[in-house]
Amino acid sequence: xxxSSQTEMAVLGGLSIEPMTAYALREAIRDVxxxxxxxSFGQIYxxxxxxxxxxxxxxxxxxxxxxxxxxxxxxxxxxxxxLLAEPVQEAQPRNGLLLRLFFGRVLGRDxxxxxxxxxxxxxxxxxxxxxxxxxxxxxxxxHTPDWPYMRLTLLAGIHQCRAGVAWADECLTTLxxxxxx
Amino acid sequence: xxxSSQTEMAVLGGLSIEPMTAYALREAIRDVxxxxxxxSFGQIYxxxxxxxxxxxxxxxxxxxxxxxxxxxxxxxxxxxxxLLAEPVQEAQPRNGLLLRLFFGRVLGRDxxxxxxxxxxxxxxxxxxxxxxxxxxxxxxxxHTPDWPYMRLTLLAGIHQCRAGVAWADECLTTLxxxxxx
DNA sequence: ACCTGCATGTAAGTCGTTACATGATTGA
DNA sequence: TCAATCATGTAACGACTTACATGCAGGT
Numbered sequence: 132x133x134x135s136s137q138t139e140m141a142v143l144g145g146l147s148i149e150p151m152t153a154y155a156l157r158e159a160i161r162d163v164x165x166x167x168x169x170x171s172f173g174q175i176y177x178x179x180x181x182x183x184x185x186x187x188x189x190x191x192x193x194x195x196x197x198x199x200x201x202x203x204x205x206x207x208x209x210x211x212x213x214l215l216a217e218p219v220q221e222a223q224p225r226n227g228l229l230l231r232l233f234f235g236r237v238l239g240r241d242x243x244x245x246x247x248x249x250x251x252x253x254x255x256x257x258x259x260x261x262x263x264x265x266x267x268x269x270x271x272x273x274h275t276p277d278w279p280y281m282r283l284t285l286l287a288g289i290h291q292c293r294a295g296v297a298w299a300d301e302c303l304t305t306l307x308x309x310x311x312x
Numbered sequence: 313x314x315x316s317s318q319t320e321m322a323v324l325g326g327l328s329i330e331p332m333t334a335y336a337l338r339e340a341i342r343d344v345x346x347x348x349x350x351x352s353f354g355q356i357y358x359x360x361x362x363x364x365x366x367x368x369x370x371x372x373x374x375x376x377x378x379x380x381x382x383x384x385x386x387x388x389x390x391x392x393x394x395l396l397a398e399p400v401q402e403a404q405p406r407n408g409l410l411l412r413l414f415f416g417r418v419l420g421r422d423x424x425x426x427x428x429x430x431x432x433x434x435x436x437x438x439x440x441x442x443x444x445x446x447x448x449x450x451x452x453x454x455h456t457p458d459w460p461y462m463r464l465t466l467l468a469g470i471h472q473c474r475a476g477v478a479w480a481d482e483c484l485t486t487l488x489x490x491x492x493x
Numbered sequence: 494a495c496c497t498g499c500a501t502g503t504a505a506g507t508c509g510t511t512a513c514a515t516g517a518t519t520g521a
Numbered sequence: 522t523c524a525a526t527c528a529t530g531t532a533a534c535g536a537c538t539t540a541c542a543t544g545c546a547g548g549t
Contacts, residue, residue, distance in 0.1 A: 135508060137408065144415040154528050168411055169404040171510055176530055197517055198528060208418070215419040219408040219427070223537095226348040227318065227400040229468055233345065234325040235461035237389070238396040243461070246400070279490055280416035280424070283483050287410055290482075294475030301471075302464050309460055319536085335500050352538055357502055378545060379500060404510090499546080507538080518527075 136214055138174045139182065143203065143211040146188060148277060150202035153179055163281075166261070166288045182207065244306055251299035258292035261285055317395055319355050320363065324384065324392040327369060329458060331383035334360055344462075347442070347469045363388065425487060432480035439473035442466055 141164070145156050153175055160170050179201055182188045187207035192199030203211070228250055235243040265285050272278060322345070326337050334356055341351050360382055363369045368388030373380035384392070409431055416424040446466050453459060 137406070137411075138508090140411060140415075144411070144418070147415060147418055152528070153530090164411070164414065165405075167405050167407040167414075169406065172530080173510060173512095173532095174508085180530095211415070211418055215412050215415055216423065219412060221408065222406050223350040224346075224348050225318070225350065225403050226468075227402065229348040229465045230318075230321060230325070230345070231396050231400060232464050233348075233458075233461055234321075234328060234392070234396055235464070236457050237325070237328055237392055242397065243464075276417050277414075279487065280414055283413045283416070283424075283487075284410045286483060287407075287479050290475040290479040291472075294471040298468050298471040301467060306460065306464075333500070334502090353502080354504095354538060355536085361502095495549085497546100497548085499544105501543080502541105504541080505539090508536085510535080511533090513530105513532080515529085516527105519525085521522100521524090 136217065137220075138170055138178050140211065140214040141168055141170055142175060142178050142182065143187065143207055143214065146201055146203045147208065147211055150191075150200050152198050152200055154198075156201070164284075166257075167284060185210075240306060240309070244303065247299045247303050247306070251296055251303070254292045254295035254299065258289060258296065261288045261292060265289065317398065318401075319351055319359050321392065321395040322349055322351055323356060323359050323363065324368065324388055324395065327382055327384045328389065328392055331372075331381050333379050333381055335379075337382070345465075347438075348465060366391075421487060421490070425484065428480045428484050428487070432477055432484070435473045435476035435480065439470060439477065442469045442473060446470065 141160060142156065145151070145159055148159075151159065153172075156179075157170065157172060157175050160168060160175075179188065179190075183190050183201075185206075187204060187210050188201045189204050190199050190201055228246060231238055231246060232243055265282070268278070268282060268285060322341060323337065326332070326340055329340075332340065334353075337360075338351065338353060338356055341349060341356075360369065360371075364371050364382075366387075368385060368391050369382045370385050371380050371382055409427060412419055412427060413424055446463070449459070449463060449466060
């Protein structure tokens with residue numbers, strides 16, 4: 132068994148795009164899924180070993196080679212399908228920014244304004260990045276069957292950022308106009 | 313030392329609103345901070361004990377009483393201020409819905425459409441709840457100095473939900489119109 | 494008499510990160 | 522030759538959840 136079905140899903144899914152080394156897999160997860168997923172080495176290596184033992188991935192190059200490429204087997208693809216079909220399990224929310232703002236009376240209004248301005252600026256910067264990535268992706272339309280699905284996740288990031296900017300702006304306006312210190 | 317500064321922050325913050333029992337604290341965190349924070353009993357009790365030992369909270373009623381109320385001490389308030397001023401540490405993102413959609417080619421278009429419709433409906437329902445809560449909160453304007461800060465976090469939820477609905481709608485339109493199976 | 498809700502805690506287990514240890518390859 | 526990057530793994534630790542164990546109070 133892999134460490135968790137969520138990690139297993141990300142690993143099998145990554146290999147369903149194309150075979151690669153554990154190292155490349157981690158980079159791909161960081162660079163491509165980065166805005167909605169993350170895995171660390173400490174998860175990826177044990178998971179790959181477990182998946183190999185279960186016959187869900189095939190290791191080419193062997194453990195002694197300087198680099199081994201993992202590829203999905205038919206049973207691995209079936210396993211991925213099963214995992215993807217499982218109900219979505221939401222992580223319980225933990226938003227450090229909102230926690231600090233909620234206790235804003237203790238933190239002080241000025242600090243809250245700083246936090247909000249910061250959040251807005253980061254959301255704006257992030258939005259620019261996503262829009263650039265979307266433009267790049269749009270240029271390669273049709274190159275891969277994964278294209279429409281990759282686009283979905285980028286759009287999610289874009290909508291989130293826009294909402295973040297709008298929220299921070301609205302809050303800044305009301306808080307700045309507030310006479311109470 | 314408490315288990316983690318994040319849990320400590322939530323616990324001290326809760327008691328900064330008003331003194332209460334561990335049980336009530338957990339309920340308050342679930343009901344009031346629920347849309348952006350969560351803590352379980354297994355975290356709250358040990359944290360309260362550690363905080364009492366450190367002198368940051370005072371326990372009234374003692375461990376033998378059927379119910380003991382915890383109150384913030386001056387040093388606890390100072391500790392809370394320090395914690396709130398610490399830089400926000402973002403949890404690494406883990407969005408199970410987006411992970412599934414990203415591998416949508418394997419999952420199948422129909423399943424993806426289901427997921428999106430479901431996400432949209434849940435976002436809509438959630439939005440209604442938040443708007444109700446905001447109306448309720450607006451009615452008690454000025455009753456507590458925490459008011460403007462509570463409002464911020466509710467607004468965040470509302471903006472998030474609206475973005476979620478708009479995103480799902482946009483994705484549904486493009487995916488449904490897509491001829492590729 | 495019994496059930497529900499309030500209340501307090503512990504223990505085991507899962508999940509995940511971080512730091513450490515190691516070594517090959519490649520380009521400056 | 523030296524640094525950076527690619528590459529593979531392990532061990533220790535930390536955080537958090539879940540399930541369990543217990544008991545009182547109040548209403549039906």
